[in-house]
Amino acid sequence: MSDFLLQHYLIRTAERCPDQTALRFEGREVSYGELHRCSIQISDALIETGMEPGETAAICLDKSPQAVCAMFGVLFTAGAYIPLDTTYSPVHRMLTILEQSGTRFLIIDGANLQKLLKGANPEQLERLRPLHVLLVDGSAESGEADVGNIVQVAPEQPLRYLYRSRRQAISEDLAYILYTSGSTGVPKGVMITHLNARTFIDWCCSYFKPEENERFAAIAPFHFDLAVFDIFVSVAVGATLVLLTAEVIQNPSRFTAAIRQEAINWVYSVPSLWAAVVKYARLPAEGLPSLRGVLFAGEVLQPKLLHRIMELLPLADFYNLYGLIETNVCTYYPLSEQDGLRDAPVPIGYPCGNTGVVVVTSDGRLAGSGEEGEICVRGAIVMKGYYRNPRLTQQSFRSIPPDWGLGDKIYCTGDLAMVNEDGALVLVGRKDALIKRSGFRIELPEIERVLHDMENILDAAVVDIPDAEGQPLICAAVVVHDAGSFTVLGLKQAVGKLLPQYMIPDMVHVFDSFPTGGSGKVDRQQLKLEFRKRL
Numbered sequence: 201m202s203d204f205l206l207q208h209y210l211i212r213t214a215e216r217c218p219d220q221t222a223l224r225f226e227g228r229e230v231s232y233g234e235l236h237r238c239s240i241q242i243s244d245a246l247i248e249t250g251m252e253p254g255e256t257a258a259i260c261l262d263k264s265p266q267a268v269c270a271m272f273g274v275l276f277t278a279g280a281y282i283p284l285d286t287t288y289s290p291v292h293r294m295l296t297i298l299e300q301s302g303t304r305f306l307i308i309d310g311a312n313l314q315k316l317l318k319g320a321n322p323e324q325l326e327r328l329r330p331l332h333v334l335l336v337d338g339s340a341e342s343g344e345a346d347v348g349n350i351v352q353v354a355p356e357q358p359l360r361y362l363y364r365s366r367r368q369a370i371s372e373d374l375a376y377i378l379y380t381s382g383s384t385g386v387p388k389g390v391m392i393t394h395l396n397a398r399t400f401i402d403w404c405c406s407y408f409k410p411e412e413n414e415r416f417a418a419i420a421p422f423h424f425d426l427a428v429f430d431i432f433v434s435v436a437v438g439a440t441l442v443l444l445t446a447e448v449i450q451n452p453s454r455f456t457a458a459i460r461q462e463a464i465n466w467v468y469s470v471p472s473l474w475a476a477v478v479k480y481a482r483l484p485a486e487g488l489p490s491l492r493g494v495l496f497a498g499e500v501l502q503p504k505l506l507h508r509i510m511e512l513l514p515l516a517d518f519y520n521l522y523g524l525i526e527t528n529v530c531t532y533y534p535l536s537e538q539d540g541l542r543d544a545p546v547p548i549g550y551p552c553g554n555t556g557v558v559v560v561t562s563d564g565r566l567a568g569s570g571e572e573g574e575i576c577v578r579g580a581i582v583m584k585g586y587y588r589n590p591r592l593t594q595q596s597f598r599s600i601p602p603d604w605g606l607g608d609k610i611y612c613t614g615d616l617a618m619v620n621e622d623g624a625l626v627l628v629g630r631k632d633a634l635i636k637r638s639g640f641r642i643e644l645p646e647i648e649r650v651l652h653d654m655e656n657i658l659d660a661a662v663v664d665i666p667d668a669e670g671q672p673l674i675c676a677a678v679v680v681h682d683a684g685s686f687t688v689l690g691l692k693q694a695v696g697k698l699l700p701q702y703m704i705p706d707m708v709h710v711f712d713s714f715p716t717g718g719s720g721k722v723d724r725q726q727l728k729l730e731f732r733k734r735l
Contacts, residue, residue: 203370205394207275209401209436210236217438220412223265224462225443230265232438235272238265240359242273242334246305247362249332249351253278253369256377257305257334258298259422260284260312263443266336267422268431270307271376276363280374282389283423286312287446288718291319297379297387299327301587309337317347371395377587378425378525389587390525399580400528401432403553407532408493408519412438414465415490417458419449419473424719425525426497429468439466449473449720452480456488463490470498470720471505475659475679476713478508487513497521497529498721500545500627500645502652505659507540522548522575522627524613526583526596530555531625545649547624548617555579558604559617559625566604572618572628576600576610583611635664635672642703647674650698654691656680661714662705663728667735675731676705679713686710707731 210232213220218233230238246257257274259281261267267283274281282301284294294316298306308316313335320328325347333350375394379387410416416434418441420426434441442462448454456477459467474496494509494516501520510518520539523529533549551557556578559567567573576598585593597609616628629645636642644662651660659679664672680686688708695704715726 203368203394204398205275205369205371206375206397206401206432207239207272209432210239210272213435213438217412220438221440222435223268223441223443224415225265226445228265232435235265235269237359238269238355239272239276240361240363241353241355241357242270242307242336243276244357244360244362245334245351245353246273246277246279247366249305249334249349251277251279251305251332253367254373255279255305256282256301256303256374257307258282258284258301258303260286260294260306260308260316261336262286262309262312263418263422263445265443266309268441270336271422271431274307275369275375278363278367278369278373280376280391282377282379285421285423285718286315287421291316293387295320295324295327297389298331299324300387301377301379301389304330304332305334306331307334307336310335313347369394371398372584374584378423380525388589388592391584391587392528393584395580396528396583397428397432399554400428400552401436404429404433404529405436406553408433408466410434410437410439410466410493414492415440415442415463416466417441417462417464417468418443419467419469420720421446421718425523425528426468426470426719428528429495450476450716452477453482456481456483459488459491464488465490465492466495467491467493468495468497471496471501472499472659472714472716472722473720474509475505478505478512479658479679479681479713481512483512485514487515489515491516493517493519495519495521497523498719500629500648502649502659503540503542503544503546504652504657506535506546507537510535510537510540520546520548522625523577523581524615526611527577527613528581530557530577530579530581533624543653545626545628547620547622547626549624552581555581556605556607556610557625558610559619560612567619569619569621569623572616574631575613575615575617575625575627577613578607578610635674637672637674637702642674644674647676647695647699647703647705650695651676651678651691654694656682656686659714661722661724661727663724663731665728665731665735673706673731674703675707675709675727677709677711677714677727677730679711683710707734709734 214232214236222232222235223230377389518535520533522531559573561573617625715723717723
């Protein structure tokens, strides 16, 4: 089974239960047999258009059954897919990724094609012209043929299974490339092989034990790594994936109503999604009784928020997961009621199976209990590297001593953690979430932790912006339970009782909810813009 590929999950499930519902979207259902058929149609069209094994194809589709078909269609060609963010990213960013990836193929629908055309400048339009464009909804209009070689995928087209007569992929081949923000301002593509993804998917199936008759919620956008769990774990076990739109997810009442009406069993999201639910949703005493597992990742999970979520959902099991796009999920921590009563952030836990995770101190040692250092990861779960960027790939891995028992190289995450007395990792923050003011080193997450411990604070985020002289100002954004009893002076006085004076926020602003990016995480750059407006 060493060359069991991601598309084999679909083949296996479609053969076993072709009539089982694979996808639900806005009241429509797609069976596993239909999902398989649609994927083969796209694969046939790509191969006929000239896509070779090992090539990439970008997918510019909203979260929909078509997008899932497109992903599997690319995989069937022995290629790798590149999902673009059509919901949160501007056209310029999508075009930048298309150019940087060098892909020759674009799978898109009419609405998103029009959006690209309207947002592109003449130079960008010129770069679009050589692309082979697969139009999945048959809505091409006159004039679009000048953009690329447009092929329309017809639903009634007979299947030819062209992929069977060509070289098949192997586990070490790329399955998909996820683009994430780069420190230079240029997106960087994270290369994930079939083996990388399968290591994570198989661990999830083994540890969480989801079942065929269960339902998963597709919350994360498909360009975000959390969606790998939603899509591939559900397909692996033959469960149903319910695709939720951004409009539903961002409205706490509509979100909880969808969970209840669709009888969702598994939800995987960033913690801040639930902060809005805790504040605004009105649930019965049993909460959302269909929920079997609630998984958190992507942000530090604060005990107070966890406690309130557990009160809201008394029948669910809870798990805290950690990982970057580059590492998939590499640690896990099953949560108990005691974790909601902690004085420190909730642990991210222990290494997943077949994964090595260590904390390395600033002087290059393995951290002991109570020591802080950088999280480093190795194993089949870690990415192949950054696409078309060997220099950055080399910089992200470091050589390690043989006596560590982790091979010769390890991926450095840039995240700081501490090893607690139980041997579990506790996330501290990013190495780059550090500022210096008046010679003092300040960790912004430390201020966040103090704010989260305050009774009236539901959520908090701390960022820094420069003042007129270029010195950093500490800015605290908070969501409060009772605005009537909240004062900025009271917050500053409370912080001053626990932290040095130089760590007291200079600016404080109350938000109804925090702005979020395409991943669902708090958009800290947007928070910085909000504070700059108030200078």
